[in-house]
Amino acid sequence: MSIPENLTDILARIAVARKAAIAPAPSTKLVAVSKTVAEDGIREALAGGQRLFGENRVQEAQAKFPQLKTDYPDLELHLIGPLQSNKVKEAVALFDVIQTLDRVKLADALAAERDKSGKCPRLLVQVNTGEEPQKAGVLPRETADLVAYARKLDLPVQGLMCIPPAEDDAAPHFALLLKLAREQGLENLSMGMSGDFELAVKFGASHVRVGSAIFGARDYATTT
């Protein structure tokens, strides 16, 4: 199937899953994860009507997206990979949403850059629901403190994001993220990938992040 056909198929599956949802979000948006995808593939998705994209490396996104954003002013770009403090300036300039706020130091850097540039992307806090030592994200029990800290800095925190451990049943992780978001009064939940986005929708995902089911298998393995 072509990229536009894959998009149509996934949007239809999201709509079906929303009808069976335990806790449907007011809307569920498809973030097309275009890491490792060349510009041609992204342009095919744009021609198919897709406007929301996710990238997990600042540098790769800087190489691909400035021209695309000029050509498609309504394109919305989300950072879904870890952000180093020394890349905050570039990330704030390019991304509309940063889904990976996961520590106090990064909140400080984002607030400082906001004060300098007058600009701040909308933010999601990444939660390490599986408490995996090698994975980014704040621990579930520390989520409330980080959200409170970011709010004190007047940062626009709008939701939570998680990447469950690959080997786990994702359902308890999605349920935990939903519970944490409700406790914090946060509306947006970014969860679910190619293999489990319908399950995530059932648990209230407002954003699903789908890569290979749209663009095909990636040439090389990428972590995170």
Ligand SMILES: *Cc1c(COP(=O)(O)O)cnc(C)c1O
């Ligand atoms: C790569 C990636 C995805 C998409 O994964 P697929 O299995 O290709 O859909 C989603 N979220 C994050 C954070 C990623 O890095």
